[in-house]
Amino acid sequence: MKEDLKRINGLYVTLLLTLYACAVIVQLEAASETKTCFQKKSPCFLKKQTCPNQCPSFSPPNGSSKACVVDCFNPICKATCRNRKPNCNGRGSACLDPRFIGGDGIVFYFHGKRDEHFALVSDTDLQVNARFIGLRPSGRSRDFTWIQSLGLIFGPNNKTFTLEAQKAAKWDHQVDHLRLSFQGKEILLPKGDSSIWTPPGSYIKIERTSDMNSVLVTLPDIAEIWVNVVPVTKEDDTIHKYGRPENDCFAHLEVQFRFLRLSPNVEGVLGRTYREDFQNPAKPGVAMPVVGGEDKYRTSSLLETSCNACVYSRGSRSSDKIEPLSLNQNTVDCTGGSSSGIGIFCRK
Incomplete structure (x- = not known):
């Protein structure tokens, strides 16, 4: 009997945690800004992109270090985060x-x-x-x-x-x-x-x-x-x-x-x-x-x-x-050492 109660309580707790997690995800997604690409020659034409939870806004509030970026000519058609100041290694x-x-x-x-x-x-x-x-x-x-x-x-x-x-x-x-x-x-x-x-x-x-x-x-x-x-x-x-x-x-x-x-x-x-x-x-x-x-x-x-x-x-x-060029504009990560990417030397 006790084992059955423990099992029921365990299932109940798991269910509550699952519902809570789903509610949080829904709230985060609701708070995230979206953008639809309308450039006709874009591979993402008419596709809506939602900002990641890590950077939910295109114009984040004071103190935020990263902003949401949408690239309509990126074939992945997925919004990404980027720093709000120039990346001199990008x-x-x-x-x-x-x-x-x-x-x-x-x-x-x-x-x-x-x-x-x-x-x-x-x-x-x-x-x-x-x-x-x-x-x-x-x-x-x-x-x-x-x-x-x-x-x-x-x-x-x-x-x-x-x-x-x-x-x-x-x-x-x-x-x-x-x-x-x-x-x-x-x-x-x-x-x-x-x-x-x-x-x-x-x-x-x-x-x-x-x-x-x-x-x-x-x-x-x-x-x-x-x-x-x-x-x-x-x-x-x-x-x-x-x-x-x-x-x-x-x-x-x-x-x-x-x-x-x-x-x-x-x-x-x-x-x-x-x-x-x-x-x-x-x-x-x-x-x-x-x-x-x-x-x-x-x-x-x-x-x-x-x-x-x-x-x-x-x-x-x-x-x-204008027939646009294919623009691959991924930024460069220099945290892995002094040399990162083709032809890039991250320290002067």
């Missing part, structure tokens, strides 16, 4: 002085020239230019450079957006060093994690990913850009012998791009690495593989779309007519 990143990781997963350096502008991406309906700052210590044959600002031209009406790291003599973590403008007018984005600004028409969305100095720029159906402002520290200066002056900390940008579509003819310092026919000249095994192209990608200003290799067509081409 594809599509541009950090340090400046160190790029292309769409092909290969690390390369493009030094450009200080106080000049270069096209990072030039496509039919998107142009991303960068202004480089830097210095040349005595005895060096080239400049040390960093990306100080980005200029975006996009969409059928050639909308413009700029983002820059403001010059500072000394770095102060309590100061917002970001300056933003849309269509030539400065954007006043309130400080605070998850603060959002978007203009009428929703051409672009700017979202803070920390209280200050970090934002996510979203161009709907075109690209997402994670940006972080950092200084050249005294430690950096000592290690790399930059010769940084006392009156300038060379505040600059760490950037990571995630493209939602690109045409087969995309160009630019970074854009060309997404082309299926691109042969990266970066030499494998070299500590600092420098890739040229200054003459091909130099522009006269931050919002100029003309360069010797630029293909921007003033947004006149319909996105429906």
Whole structure:
């Protein structure tokens, strides 16, 4: 009799735990945001993707380290989690002085020239230019450079957006060093994690990913850009012998791009690495593989779309007519050692 009661009690407890677990799962799924892919040429067309429980929101609340991401051109058609700041060891990143990781997963350096502008991406309906700052210590044959600002031209009406790291003599973590403008007018984005600004028409969305100095720029159906402002520290200066002056900390940008579509003819310092026919000249095994192209990608200003290799067509081409590239944009995990992925060296 006692054994029968124990067995019944055990079954009852198991049933309660199962019901409780099911209720929790239902609540979590209900709290998770979803997105349906409407790009006609996407392998996920009309498929709804639900954010994982680990990152249930596309715009998570203050303090969350990860956000939900949906890639409509990923054949898996499954939402994933990603960090809310640039991953400098991930594809599509541009950090340090400046160190790029292309769409092909290969690390390369493009030094450009200080106080000049270069096209990072030039496509039919998107142009991303960068202004480089830097210095040349005595005895060096080239400049040390960093990306100080980005200029975006996009969409059928050639909308413009700029983002820059403001010059500072000394770095102060309590100061917002970001300056933003849309269509030539400065954007006043309130400080605070998850603060959002978007203009009428929703051409672009700017979202803070920390209280200050970090934002996510979203161009709907075109690209997402994670940006972080950092200084050249005294430690950096000592290690790399930059010769940084006392009156300038060379505040600059760490950037990571995630493209939602690109045409087969995309160009630019970074854009060309997404082309299926691109042969990266970066030499494998070299500590600092420098890739040229200054003459091909130099522009006269931050919002100029003309360069010797630029293909921007003033947004006149319909996105429906663009045959998108197959974009494999998985980020790189450098936790397993110094070398992770093809051509990627995770420590400088």
